[in-house]
Structures are given as C-alpha cells and as structure tokens.
Amino acid sequence: MSSHLNGDALRPRATVANGSSTKTLIPTNSVTTKDGVVKVRIDPTLMVADVVKQLVANLQIKQPPSDFALRDEDDELVTNENLRKMIKSKAKLKLVNSALVEAREIHEKLLLREEKSFRLALFSLQRYLHEEDFANEFLKRDGVRILVDVITTSYGNTLAYALTAMKNLMDLEYGWAALDSNFIFKVVQIIASPQSLINVCRPATAILKRLVEADPASAPGPLVASSSRSPPAAPPGSVYRYGFDVVFEQMRKEPGLLETVVSRLGTADTALALNSVMLINSLLAHATDTWWEVFISQLERLNTRKAIIHLMTSHTIEDLTSCVLDFQGNMARLIYRKKTTLVEPDVEETHAAALDYIWTNSHLQVETSPNGTPLKWRQLGFASENLSHEFSEAGVLGLDCLKYFVQSDPEFFSKVVQEQNSRPSQRQCPLARASNEVVELLSEYWDATSPVFQPFFLNFYKVHALATNFFLQMWNESGAAIADFTRVVALVRSQVKVALRQEHLRPWHEMVQDFSDCEYRGVRDRQMKELEEEDDLLSKIPVRNLRAKLYKESKEFVRQQRIHCLLEGAWFLNAVPVTAPASRRPARPWRFMRLDNSLKHLHYVDSQSKFPVRSGLEDLPERIDLALIIEIATANCALPSDGGGGSGPPPLVASPLSFSLLTSEGSLADAIAPDVSRWADWTDGLNMLRRDSGHVSSKETADFIQALTEIGLRIKLLDLSGDKVEIPSGLTAGPPPANSDFFFSDLYDPQ
Template sequence: MSSANNSTRATPSPLTSNGVQPKSTTGIIPTNNVTTKAGVTVRARIDPTLTVEDVVRQLCLHLKVTEPHTTLALRDRDTEELITSENLRKKIKNKVHLKLVNSSAIEAAGIVAKLSLREEKSLRMSLFSLQRFIKEEKFAQEFLDRDGLRELVDVIETAHGNTLAYALTAMQNLMDLDYGWSTLDDSFIFKVVQILSSPNSLINVCRPATAILKKLVEADPTSVPGPIIASSSRIPPVAPAGSVYRYGFQSVYEQMRRQKGSLETVVSRLGSPDTAMAQHSVMLINSLLSHVNDTYWDEFIADLERLNVRKAIIRLMSSHVDDLTSCVLDFQANIVRVTYRKKTTLVEPEVELAHLSALHYIWECSGVQEGLDSEGHPSKWRRLGFDSENIVEEFQDAGVLGLDCLVNFVQDDPDFFSKVILEQLSRPEERRCPVAKASNEVVELLSQHWTIFAPAYSTSAFQPLFLNFQKVHCLALHFFLRMWNESGSAVNDFNRIADLTRSQIKVALQQESAKPWHEVEHDFLEREYRAVRDRQMQELEAGDDLLSRVPVRNLKEKLTRESAEFVRQQRIHCLLQGAWFLNGVPTQHTGSARRPNGQWRFMRLDNGLKYLHYVDSSAKIDVRNGTEDLPERIEIASINQITTGTCAPLPNLARDHPDIPTTLSPSPLSFSLLSAGGESLADQIATHQSRWADWTDGLNMLRRDSGHVTSEETAGYIKALTEIGLKIKLLDLSGEKVDIPSGLIAGPPPTNTDFFFSDLL
C-alpha cells in the first residue's frame, strides 16, 4: 500500500482474513478512507466479517505502523464514535471515513494519569475529552479499572469554573451505566449539594450537579432492573452486593437537609432564563416526588408547599410551553398522587401532632365556645358544622386533604370564618349551614372533577387550576355558602346545594388551561342563584342524576382505571409490532447520540420491553418479525423524557408527504427521545396522527417515572371506553330495576376474626 504525507490516491487495498477479494451481498464492498495517527489517509476495502481487532491488526500491517495493534482502535472521523464489531458493518456500508486512534485502554490510562497530576491546563483538556469517552462502555470499564472514579471524585472536591463543569458532566455520563459508581458516599453527595446550592455556581456547573442528584435519587433498591410481569407490577427486584441501586431519596434528601437552603435553590432555578437549567430542576423535583419515602413524606411535601412550587411550575409552563411540557405534566401527575395520598390519609389528632395543631387553629379562629346541644350532650365540632364529635370519622372521606383545605379557608380570612360560624349559630338549628361539612363536600366535588383517585395515567392537558386546588376550594366553598343563603336553605337541602356546586364547578373549571383566574373568580363569586339553578335544571333534563350518586362515581373510577390499562396494553402492542418513521432534523440545538444513516427508520420494541430496536434506510424495506433485521437499539431505561414537536422533516421528504410541513418549523407529528443528560437518542416524525399518539404515549407508559399521556387521542379513548362501560353497567341495573342508593352505609365491624371471604363464582 503506497502512502504520502497527507493522502493516497492508490488503488484501494482489500483487508480480508483469507486473502480473497471481499464481497458483500450486493457486490464489491464499498471503499473506506482510513486516516492514521500521523495524518496519512489511505483507501481500503474492509471485510465486514472481520472483528475490529483483526481490521486494526491488518491496517497496522499494511501501513507499517510500529505501535502494537493492541494499543490502537478505530473511530468515525466525523462523529468520534468508537468502531465496534457491532457497528463495523454499518460503517463500512455507509463509507464512513475512519481513523486510527489510541485504544480505550491507552486513552483511559492517559486521562487517569492527568487527573492525578492536577495541572490546570492539561486537567481541563482531559476532563473535556473524558465527558465524551466515558459514554463508551469499553472506555468506562478501563477507566474504572484504573481507579479513575476516585480521581474524578477528588477533582470534583477541589475544582471550580469550567473545570468543575467538565468533571461533573463526566460523572453524570458515567452514571448512565448501571455499575461502577456504587462507592460514592455521603461526603460526595453533600459536596454536589453544596455545589448546587452555591449562588456563585455557573449554570454549566449547576446543570450536571442537578442531574447527578436526580440519578442518585432514582438509584434506590426498588429501581433495580427486572422483568415486567404485569402492567403495574414487576418481579420484586433484589439489589446484588455492590449494586449502584443503594441510594435513593433518603441518601440525597438527608444531605440537602444538611445544606441550608438547598431545596430553596432548586425551586428558585425553576425561574432560570436558561431552559435546560429549569428543565433539570423540574426533573429533580419530579424524582424526589416519585421516590420520597414514608419517613420524610410529610416533611418533604410540606417543604414544597411552603416554597410554593406549584406556583413556580404554573409560571414556568406559561413561559416555556414547548420545551418543558413533558416534565411539567410529570410534575402534575406527581401532584395527583400526592393529593390522592392526602385524601386517603386519616386525620388522627391523637396520633399526629400536626393534625391536632391544625384542628386547634380552626377552633381558635372560630371564636366559638364549647356548649351543650338540645339534649344536653357536649357540643364542640358540631358547632362548626360537622355531623358528630368524632373528628376522625368526619374526615373519613376527605382525609388530610380536607383538613388542609379547611385550614387554608380559615387562613384566607379568619374574621370571615368566625363571622360565618357565629352567624350560623345564631339561626335555628334546622336553618344552619354546616360549614365544616360543606368544606369536605367541596373537596369531594373537586376530587371528582379532577379524577383524584389512584390514577393509572394523568391527563394530557396542563391543569393550572388543579395545581391551585386549595384556592379553587376556597372559591367553591364561598359559592356553596352563598347559594345556601340566597336560596334560604335548610339542613335537608344540603345535597341540593352540593349538586348546584358540582354544576358550577363543571362550568367554572372548563378549559382551565386557557381560562384567566379572574374569570374563574367571577364564575364562583358573581353568579346568581336563580341563573345557576336554571342551568342545573336544564342539565338534569338532558342528563341522568344517577351519575352523581356515590356508588356510580366509584364504579366510574374503577372503569377509568380498567380503560386506561386497556389502552396502555394497546399502545404497547403497537410498539411491539413496529412502524416506519421519518428521521427528523432537530429545530433546536441538542446533542445527538447518533447520526441517522437514512431518511427512514423502522423501530420495534422487543418482547422483554427493555430495548427499542431500529434500522435506518433510504427507503422502506420489508422487515421480518423479531429483531434480527434491526441491528441498532436504544435501551428503554436510558429514555428520560419524550418531547413532542421538536424536529422538522428533511425538505425533499416533506414534499412526498403533504401532511408534513415543508419548512424547518417543528412538525406536530414529531417527537424526540432524550437521555438524562438532554442528549437526543432519536428524532422521529410519524406519518400520521394515530401513529404519533400510539408511540409517544406507548413510550411514556413504558417509562418507570412517567405519569401522563401525551395525546388528546389517548385521553379521549380512555374517556370513551369509560363512558361506554358505565352506560352498559347502568343499563344492566336499570333493566333489572335495581335501586341505586345515593350512598352506602358500612355495617358494624366483625366482633372477631373467625370468618373468611368466600369466592363468588
């Protein structure tokens, strides 16, 4: 093989294992340019059946390279991607320009040595390279084997500025592996918390620091990868000795508690003008919410409420709608779970000091004295509008959520609360509005409106009014009290006023994502009784009051869960079948893990639901069942976020598909799969709306921390299936002329445990 100082135009040389001219299934193998470390470029035909080690060995032989071939490797000259036996065939086929470089072992040894020297200039350059190399599993293993993790941790302990940013990013990328960083201790976590909390930290330092904490939160024992055995359950995972799945919420939150103001700093950065910083902050908060344990649940949720995170999220959504929709909807789904947990947590003043304090505050603000009822029995809580003195039973349905809402109503205007209570007590007993009972009823009505029960998936729409649950409760309770007074109601009219309030809630909260707050206030505070009553009568004529009864509402909740699970299975089935997509061009700057090698991409989920296999092609081709024809893959666990409307089609392709815009503006049928570091793993454009909905929602439903659906189509299917199922159930009951009660009263508990539940056939 001839060579020159810069390049060679000689006849391509074949590299084979047996001296025979290499062939491919389509003819002569394409020619690849190969550049040596000395800058010499040669042309060669490479047998794709060879291993990378054999290719490197033969290149060294032909080029008379003096270095041992074991110290060298091949990379894509343009993308710096390491050539492996898995991607060699594709690189040869696409005529990629290759280059000979140091092997992963040599690179790792050199970088570890430079990290230990701490010389500022070489340290920064080494860390800059480490950010990229550490993503390669082969390099990462060599780096870890040379005690590189300890050196990197030591650098993070002392570095600052861009050097620290590079070091943290390298650590973040290393933590994409599920091994090798189980030795990180509390002192390291605390150091990262300190870095994050420092007001002097640069944005490019705070982003990876936030991502590292998120990784640590999610690395709890319950997150050990394991086979999925059902839609909502997995075989109980067991973390092996030395596993990285040994951290979790407590490991991070305890260090955040040590560093004063750390959580406040994370929340404050939700308002950062840097979208990526705001996104990382939301994602960290989401991880904390998803993994918070029972030990710190009350404290952590109280901290978030004190810091008014919901308001910050609402403000954030209004300013970064496209970029942050996915993580904001995840936050909303987390708040649904928080709200449900509060609603199902009993109020126990004899056990929980916080509950006792809240009840004491409510009583003190009422300005009422304990007294006796008409039969001479002690009366305290009944004077505030409860049905009995058993406070645990009174909050049985509304739970701690009801207590919190009542406390908020009192805090909003203590004088008004006292005035209302005293005014009711001045009336005859049968004309009094039970204020406390009304508060809990409004909680129940709002919970029904926003479907606050153990949710399978949250709505695909942003609901700022839901995030303002207590403020809406306050308005709705004012409405309830006003309707009571304007209608001259008596005790027996409670359910009638509750129905009026339910009707008004439906009207006031419709299209809430676009409705200004002042219009919501007007609907609750200014609507006259007669107008509300007339509208409700029209609704009753057009509808069925059966839907408002408790057993029917409970049935609807059950059917919603079943419908959501059915749609989930259908979406995942679409992923298992696979589909063709256009490869997109991101309209915003994002790092890309791989450059597509064709205008089309076929993707299919494997049966284990762990990998998304794909192949790129210049045209649609026949793809067999299974994954044999799909050489590339994306690990589902590495998908941290699915964003939509993020990329545009190639202009020459867009002309063939009239449904897709021809400009470089984002296509509404596009979506991107992003890693934890914000790197794009795939940028795809669906050829029609149904496929886009199937895949974006299906992928979201596979993610462990996902809590929302993306498309209105999926949400509509769930709603339609629920309504059809409900109508069928009600037709069965009404056909048999079964009376459906307005409520169910539980009988007394068993006197002993000498019983069992029989199986009904």
C-alpha cells in the same frame, strides 16, 4: 501519506451494473493514522475487530490490534452495529486507541494532575463514559474514587467536567455502589451554593436525582426482602442502595437546598430548570413515610406549585412539558394520599394545631346543649364533635383545605360562621360539611390523569376556596335549609364542570368569574338541562369508585397495546426542528424504528425509500438508549423546506404529528408520523417506558382510555341493573364488636 490497502479483511466486493450481470464494488473509506491517510475498502460482513486486525497488519504497526479502535470524524466509536452504515456513507475513519488504552492514559493523566493534560482528560472522559467498554475499563482502575477526589477538591469548569463524567457513569446499572454519604453531602452543598456555575449545577442536580432513584425497591430483577415490614434490601454490590431516605438525610444538613432548587425553576436556563423539575419529581415519587410530612410541608412552604405554573406559562418550548406533567401526576398522588390519611388531632400535633387555628379565627364561644353536651365544632357546621369521623372521607386534605379557606380571609370566615349561627338551626349553612363536600367534588372532577397541563388543579386550595364561597352563595340565594344540602351540592358539582373546563387554555380570571359572577336561577336552569341527559346512578360513590378501578385497568391495557406497537416497529419521515435553519435537510428522508424485547433500546435504520423490514433487529443497525431520553417533545418539527425561490426558503411550520426524542445534550430523533394513530401510539408508548414517567401525552390515547373505562362501566352496570340490584349512595360501617370473643369461620363449599 495516502495509499490503497488490500487484504483478506479489506477486499473489494460491491456491485456495478453491466448488462444482465452485476459485479460488486464496495465504497472506499479513508482511515487517518498517526502516519497519514490511507484509502481502504472494508468488507461489511466482517467484525470491527477483524477490520482493525487487518489494518494493523497492512500498516505494519508493531502494537497489538487490541490496542486500537476505529472512530469517525465526529469521534463516534465504530461498532459491529454501525459498521455497515459507516462503510455505506463513506465515513472518514480514524485509527485510535482502544478503550483499554484510552482508559489507561486518562487514568494516568488524572493521577498526575498536570493542569493542561488533566483538564483535557476530564473533558474527554465525559464523552467516553457513554461507551460501555471504556466505562468498564475505567471502573477496573478505581475510576469512581478518582472522580470523587476531583469533585471534592475542584471548582469552576474542572468541577463541571468531573460532575458530568460522574453523571454519565451513573447511567450504568453498576459500578458506583461505593459512593458514600460524604459524597452525597458534597453534591448537596454544590447544588445549594448560590455561587455554583450553571454548568456545575446541571450535572450535580442530575446526580442527586439518580441517587434518589437508586432505591432498593426500584432495582431490576428479584430483590432480597429484609423483612415483611421493611423495604427490600439491595443485593450485594448493587447500586440500588440509596433512595430517598439516604439522600434526604444529607439534604437536611443543608436547609437551603430545596429552596435553591425551587428558585431555579425560574431560571432562564432551560436545561437547569429541567433538571430541577426532574429532581423534585424524583423526590416526590420516592418519598418514604419517614420524612414524608417534613418534605411535603417544605414544598408547600416554598410555593413549589406556583413556581411550576409560572415555569409552564413562561416557557414556550416543549422541553419542559413532560416533566411538568410528571409533577402534576405526583401532585395527584399527593392529593390522594392526603385525602386518604385520617385526621387524628389526639395523635398528630399538626392536625391539632390546624384545628386550633380554625377555631380561634371563628371567634365563637363554646356552647352547651340543653342536656349539658359541649357544642364546639357543630357551630362550624360539623355534624358531631368527633372530628376524625367528620373528616373520614376528605381526610387531611379536607383539613388543609378548610385551614386555607380560613387563612385566605380570616375576617370573612369569622363573619360567615357568626352569621350562620345567628340563624335558625334548620337554615344554617353547615360550612365545614360544605367544605368537605367541595373537596369530594374537586377530587372526583380531577380523578383521572390528564394529558394536558392543569394549572387550576395545581391551585387546588384556591379553587376549593372559590367553590366553597360559591356553595355559600347558592345556599343563601336559594334560601336553602338542611334538607336541601344535597340539592346545593348538585348545583356546585354542575358549576365545577363549567368553571374548570379546558383549564389548559383558559386564563385564571375567567375561572374566577365563573364562580363569582353567576346567579342561582341561571345555574339551576342549566343544571336541570344536564339532569335530563345524565343518569343519577353515575354520581353515586360506589359507581365512582368502580369507574376509578376500571380506569386503571384500561390504562394498563392501553399501555401494553402501545408497547406492542413499538415492538412491531413503524416507518416515519425524518424531520427538522422548527428552530433549525430552513435549508437544513436530513440525509435520508425515511426512518424505520423498532423497540427491542428488553424495552431498553430503540433500533432504527435511515433510508432513501421504504422497504420491507424483516422481523428482529438485523436490518436495523443503529440504536437509541431509552435511558438517555428525558423528554418526548411533540409538535415541534417540520418537513424540510423545498426552497422558496429568490426570496430564500419559507419558514418551517411544525407538524402536529411530529415528535422528538430529547436528551440533555440535544435530540436523538426528529420524526413525523404518517397519521394521528401512529403518532399517539409512539409518543405515549415511549412516555410510558420512561423510568420517571407514565403520563398520557396525547388526547387520542386519553380518549381511548376514557372510552374503554365508560364501556366497561356500562357493562358492569347492565349486569347490576339486570339483576335489579339496588346501589346505595354510600356505605356506613357498623359499630365495632363489643369484645374479642368471636372468630371468623371457614367457608365450606360442598361442591
């Protein structure tokens, strides 16, 4: 049935040019109902509820208008925000059940468990839960408990549908606080099972990640602190009541889980690999002191870094780049934490065991000094027998690096220490001290967050072993003595910069050659040229610490500037992925995007041409939920082809100024920026807004942060040099007070 309807809600009103006067003529939309198709003209100034009310009245439908909603042919819900777009594009609409009715019907089908309708209801549920009105209605009907029951008792595709529905429901910030430890353990079992299908593992992994991130400390708004020493407690009913400890307790009941997740980094299914990396990142970012050592040792035992490197080098697509950079950032925090953790062999069994392993493989005997003092660790190159003090700068990282150096070739280690101990004391290379110094050099080199993949950094222990061997080589070839230790350190620092340059572009074997295939004379000559160009002041520890502080401040300043650019909004060209058919073209070539003040949604409008966009969001009817974005892919889109004559359209060539906003289900936007500055503003700004991210992805932003850091550093140093302040190379803490008979006086300023 086809007819034309008129009424207060559906009245003609659009423009047709006629000389100097104009008339308004609204496009005609078709609306499919259960009785057929009707043609209507919808007033775009009305609310959707009013349009539905008028439709129901004109069609003489007996049910109340609240039972109905409008969707387009792709099942997208018509809302007040997208109604004008639907009218303008003459979208084919459908009069369908409202969220309330749909939730009620799906709820009934899930309870009945009649096979065909049950699976169809689950399939529809996945999509509808993205819509907040439906989700709220589903939650009112005890939907979470029903989904948990389905997940607990199902398998195969039915389980996949139920898990995906739960994952989508958990995108909300409320409504699922009743999930208990039994449910978490069930999800853990599903992920750990080798028999689980790929489409089951993907949503299950995403659910576990969301539970890890639902940490009381991550809850939006003010939190209720349980005590000064404990993490904040979640408010009543908040979903932020889980976190690392709650999830890891269940993970420990399934010892093979972490191994399975790491093994899936090598899967050919990109989406599953992506989910696995994201879960590992969330665990790393939220790990607490309670299980920190256990969790990190498991990751190290499973060679997770090696799996990440293989993942990055084996995939040519951009989807995984952001997650790998996040992992790299987590590793940087891990390295920093280890470096600042004291070595306490009298307290920590793992520290004592590592030192015992190092000493045993030296094959040395404890000697005694002429005054009867035992000489054990000094034979390995430490300055004293107090190992907590010896590792005070390098921390547990220094201990781990020295242990790895021994493990990589125990026979070589024994040979070196015995050879050094056979020399006069002034000519012995202090191997342990050299190892700790190399840790300092590498930490200094990799101090800043990088916008590019750093496979050498992820092989920190291996690079440390290579650089320590290089230290030994320079010591021997230069005939160095103890007084020359600082000079050899300077040589190694120079070589580190050369060997580790452009690591995202160079193969591993070239870096190895830079450390192994060089001679003292060549390294010394190059270093002398570098010293002519470099101020020795910049290498001092206080200045390096100042630079690190200024870097953090500069990064936060740039973050605020990038977000301000997003709030201002900008025009972009709509693009197509290079993997798309060359003949594909966007319906409208231009898109204006603007971030809202809540920093949660990106509002936009597509247009045939650019036009002045008013402030606010009135001109931007469409929006993108930033919580759905899992990747800001770059340099992966192209302008549509203009055709290629008789031979067909030419292949698409990716623009370096392109980027895509990717979700687990595809791209929400493919755009090309007008210039490099705009591209950097938006790609880094969007990355910095993501809940599980914060890395810098463009060279432009990284250079900007670095430039601000160096300018700030120079200004600070000018202040110091103007006052002729002497900057020490390091500070040594004095001895502790002999007793507690002292107090801190109050400083009194008479002014």
